Amino acid sequence: MDTVEKRLADIASNSLNCIETVAADAEEAKRTKKRSGAASLATVHILNRPQPANSIGSISDAEMDVLAALIKQPVIARVQFIDENDEEDTIFITRTTPRSIPGFKIASYRSPLGRIASLAAGDESTFRYGSTKRELLIDSSARLKPQREQGQWDARDTEIDVRDLGRFTVGSLRELLEPSTGIELGDLDALWDDDGDGNIVEGVRRAILTQMGLRDQPILDRHQDEIFRMPIDSRCFLSGPPGTGKTTTLIRRLGQKTDRQALEDSGEEMRRIRQVEEETNRPHESSWILFSPTELLRQYVKEAFNKEGLAASDEHIRTWDEFRRELAREELGLLRTSAGTGPFVERRTQDYLKPEVLDEAQWYDAFREYVDVSVANELRADADHLAKSDAPDLSKIGRLLQEAFKKPGRSFYAHTIRSVTGLIPEIREAISSRTEAINRILTRARNALTHADNNFPDLLRQEISQQLSANPQDLDEVDELEAALEDEEEQPVAPQAGRSVSRQQALVRFERALKSLAKARRARRRVSEKSQDGLLLEWLGPDRIPADSEISELGELLVEQSRLKRFERLERLFLRGIPTRYKRFRSEMAKAERWYEETPAKASDIHWQELDLVILATLQIANELLSNYRSRAELELPAVGPLASIRYIQRAQVLVDEATDFSRVQLACLNELAHPSIGSLFLCGDINQRLTSWGLKSNEALDWIGEKIERKFITVSYRQSQRLVDLAKQIAAIGGSQADDIILPDRLDAEGLPPVWRANLSDNTSVAEWLTERIHEIDRMVGKATTIAVLVNEEEQVEPLALELNDRLEEINLSAVACKDGKVVGNDRDVRVFNIQHIKGLEFEAVFFVDLDRTVSKHPDLFSKYLYVGATRAATYLGVTFTGQVPEQILPLLHHFGEEWPS
Structure with missing residues (x-):
C-alpha cells in the first residue's frame, strides 16, 4: 500500500470508528x-409564571x-492538527450539539x-482548545457524509x-478499508480502466445533483x-x-444563533436574548422569521432548515405577500374584516399609480413627511x-x-408623549364633563322621538337595514379618524348588510x-x-x-371633546x-399630479404597493414610541393596544433570502420587525438576479x-462549470451590471460543457422534440437520473409543453x-416545467430556457435579469430555444453556445 493510500486508510478507519461510536451512543441514549416536562416538577405555578414548564x-x-x-x-468532519509544541491531535465535528464520547474529542460546528x-x-489559526489558546496547524481534514x-x-x-499530499475524493470509506475481491460480470470493464482504483480520485469531484432543492x-x-x-446583533x-x-x-448562521x-x-448576548424573550413572550429558539420572495423557494428553504435541525414551521418562513396581508389585517388593523372594521380593502390591481412610484423610497419619504408635518400642525392647532x-x-x-410644544425634542412622537403625560388626569376630567353633557343632549333627542312614536326604534332598524342592503357606504373621513381613537372594546359592533340590525346598533347609528351633523354645521x-x-x-x-x-351646543361639545381625546390618546x-x-x-398628490394619475374609485381601496407605505410608517412610529418606554425604567411596556401588537410580532432575528426581489420599503418594514435590543437583520441576494422592477438596484x-448594514461579498461558486460562469458574466454585462469576479473551487470537472441553443422552434411540438434529444444526451452522459428544469415565460405554457414532452420521454422511462x-x-x-418567475434560489443539473426571444420582447428592461437567473440555475447543462430568429440583444452571447452535446 503506497503512502497516499495508507494515509487515507488511516483517516477512513478512524472516521468510521467515530461515526459508528457516536451513532450507537445516540441510539442508546x-x-x-x-421525556421530562412539567410533571417532573414538585409544584408548577403555571398561571403565575409559565416559563419554567415550557423551558423544561x-x-x-x-x-x-x-x-x-x-x-x-x-x-x-475530521480534522487532524499539530500545535505549537509539535503535538498531534484529532477532533471530530458534529452538525449540532455533540455528546461526550470516551476516546474521541468532539465539538459542534456551531462552537468557536x-x-x-x-x-x-x-x-494555521489560533483557537481556544482546552483551557488555553493554542496555535494550530491543520495537517489533514476530511469532510464526511x-x-x-x-x-x-x-x-x-x-x-x-x-498537507503535502494534496486533495482527494474517496467514493466509499468502507470500500477503501474492505476492498471488494470478487468481480461481478458488470465490473469486467473496470479491469481495463486506466485510472486504476476508481474509489480514490485525485482532486475534488463534484456530485451530480440527483434531487431538486438547496444544496x-x-x-x-x-x-x-x-x-x-458574526455576532448575533449584526446587520x-x-x-x-x-x-x-x-x-x-444564512441557514447555518441561524442554526448557530x-x-x-x-x-x-x-x-x-445572552442578557439581550433574555430581554427580548421577556418583552415578546417568545422563546429565543423560535424568535426568528425568514422571508422568501416565492412560495416554491419558501418550501425548499423550509426543507433545508429541517436538515439543519431547526424546527421551521410555516410561521417562521414566510413570503412577504401573505405576511403583509396577515400583519395589516390581524395586527395593525389596516385591512377590513367581516366585522366591518379596518379602513382599507386591498385590491390586486390598480390603474392610478404613476410609474414614478417605482422610486418607492422618495414616494415613502414624501408620505412620511406629510404625516409628520400634519400631525404636528394639527396638535399645535388643537x-x-x-x-x-x-x-x-x-x-x-x-x-x-x-408650553410643551415649545420645547424642542429629538423625536417628535416620543417627545410629545413625554410632554403630555403629566396633563392626562386633567384632560380626562375635562373629557368626562363634556361626555356627560353630550349624552344628555342625545338622550333628550331620542326620548323626544320615542315619546312621539313608540315604533321609532323598529322603524330606525328597518331603515338602516334597507340602506345597508341597497348601498353600503364608508364612514366619512372625519368619523373614521374619530373611530380610530377609540379602543377596540369601546367600539360597538357595526351593523352588516344582510344581517339583523339590533336596537342598540340602530341607536349608535342614530x-x-x-x-356628524353637529360637527359639520360647526365647520360650516x-x-x-x-x-x-x-x-x-x-x-x-x-x-x-x-x-x-x-x-350647535352639541357641535361645540364634540369639538372640545375631540381635541381633548387627541391628547389623551396620542399613541x-x-x-x-x-x-x-x-x-x-x-x-392631495393626485390633484398635484404627483405619484398618482387619480384617486381610486373608492377611498377605501388600496394596492399592495401603497399598503407597504402605510405599514412602514406604522412600524417606524410605533418603534419610536416603544423606544420611549424602553428608555424609561419607570414605564412598563404596553400589554394591550396597537403598541402591544407590534411589540409581540418583533423577533430577535429577521432574515431575508433573495433580498434583491424586495423593494426598499418592504425591506425597511422587515428591518422594523427586528427587536432593537438585538437588531439582527441578515439579508442575502444578488443584484444581477433581481426579477422585479421595484427590487434593489444597487448596494x-x-x-x-x-x-x-454591513456589506459582505463572497465569490467562490460551488454550482456552475467554468463555461457557464463565463456566460453568466457576459449576460450580467449586457444588463449593465458589473461582472464581478467569480472564483471556482479547485475541482476536477471545472470546465464543463458549452451551453446549446436552437432557433425557429415556433411551437410546442418542435420544442419538445429538441428538448427530448438533449435530455437523451444528458441521460447518456450522466448515467443516472438527475435534476432537469424547463423554464417558460407564461403560466399558460407550463401544462401544454409538459404534455408534449412527457409523450416523448416515455421511451427512456422519464416523465415530464x-x-x-x-x-x-x-x-x-x-x-419539471416551470414558469421562470418561480425558480429563484434553486439549482438543477440541467436547465432549458424556452422562447428566449419572447422574454426579450415581453421584458425589454429586465430580460437580461431573467436570462441571468435562468442560466445560473444550471450546474452543468444549459439549453436555450427561440421561437424565431435570435434577437439582436442576444447575438453577443452566441459564441458561448454549441448546437448539441456529444453523444
Missing part, C-alpha cells in the same frame, strides 16, 4: 431517555432533536472551535485534504464561515454570484384652540400644552348621525349625502332632528390615524433601509410534469 419541555425536545440528528448524521473544519490543510447501508456505516464522496453544505468555506460567526447584506452559498450561510449552548460563552377657549379648564390645559360644511350618516339624516328629515341651538392618534392621513395624502440603496404556479409535483427523476 434515545432508547433509555425519558423545550430542553427535553431539544435533547431529543440532537439525538435524532446524531443518529442520522453522527459527524460531518468548530471553525477549524472550514480551514484547509496547511492553514455518513450514511448507513445494510446495517453498516459508510461515508460517500468524502473530500480529504492532506446541503454542512461545512462552510473560510469566507462563509467568517460571516456565519448584514451578503451578496455574491449564484451558487456561492449565500442561502446556505438559536443554539443556546453555542451562545453561552457570550454573557452580553392646543392653540384650547388655550383660547372661554372654558377655564380648557384654557388652562391649552396653555400647558402650548347618535352618530346627529354628531355639509354631511355627504352619499355617506352612511347623510343617508340616515335625509330619512330623519328636519322634523326629527333637534333644534338648531341643541345641534392611538399617531398609529391609527395613519390610514386617514394616507387617504388625504393620496388625494447603495441599502443605506436608505437602515443604519450600519407541469409545476403550475410554482408548485412542486412528481419526483426528483421527473423533468
